[in-house]
Amino acid sequence: MIAHIRPNQLADWIATAPEGARPLVLDVREAWELQTASITPADFELVTIPMGEIPARLAELDPARPVACLCHHGMRSLRVAGFLDHQGFEHVANITGGIDAWSAEVAPSVPRY
Numbered sequence: 001m002i003a004h005i006r007p008n009q010l011a012d013w014i015a016t017a018p019e020g021a022r023p024l025v026l027d028v029r030e031a032w033e034l035q036t037a038s039i040t041p042a043d044f045e046l047v048t049i050p051m052g053e054i055p056a057r058l059a060e061l062d063p064a065r066p067v068a069c070l071c072h073h074g075m076r077s078l079r080v081a082g083f084l085d086h087q088g089f090e091h092v093a094n095i096t097g098g099i100d101a102w103s104a105e106v107a108p109s110v111p112r113y
Contacts, residue, residue, distance in 0.1 A: 002081045003093035005068065008105040013068060013093055014043050021091075023066040028054065028080045029099070033072060037099055037111045044068070051076045054083060066091035072113075073098040 005013045014023045023044040027034065028051040039046065049057050051071070061067065067089060069077035074096045081094040095102070103110040 001092075002078075002085050004096050005093050006096055006105060007102040010068060010095065010106075011043065014066070017066040017091065021064070021066055023068065024061075025068050025070055025095070026061070026077075026080065027070045027099075028076050029071050033099075033113070036113050037103070039070070039099065039102055039107065039110060051080055054080055058087065061089070063087065063089045064091075066093075068093040068095050070095045070102075071098045073100050 003013060017023050025039070025041070025044050025046050027046060027048045030050050034048055049060070061084070067084060069081045069084070069092070071077040074094060077098060078094045081092045085092050099110065100112055103112045
């Protein structure tokens with residue numbers, strides 16, 4: 001099942017991770033988007049893999065590890081979260097509103113585009 005969380009709810013979602021699991025935020029935006037705006041990892045690891053590369057790079061991700069997907073507004077990340085869920089990932093979330101909402105809710109210093 002895919003959880004839908006807002007950026008300001010990420011800490012609460014991380015707190016629900018199984019003991020000993022270090023949550024991962026998977027940013028699925030393109031390289032130019034990452035150069036425009038990015039987030040700083042806090043209680044999670046940040047991995048960037050563009051959406052189109054996810055199937056070929058799936059082995060880089062651990063299906064037992066909690067993964068929250070991030071994109072610009074939340075649509076690409078929702079597709080990736082659905083793909084991961086279908087591939088047997090156990091703890092998947094979509095960060096609804098994406099980095100645009102991240103800027104509004106968590107870190108106003110993150111540029112909006």
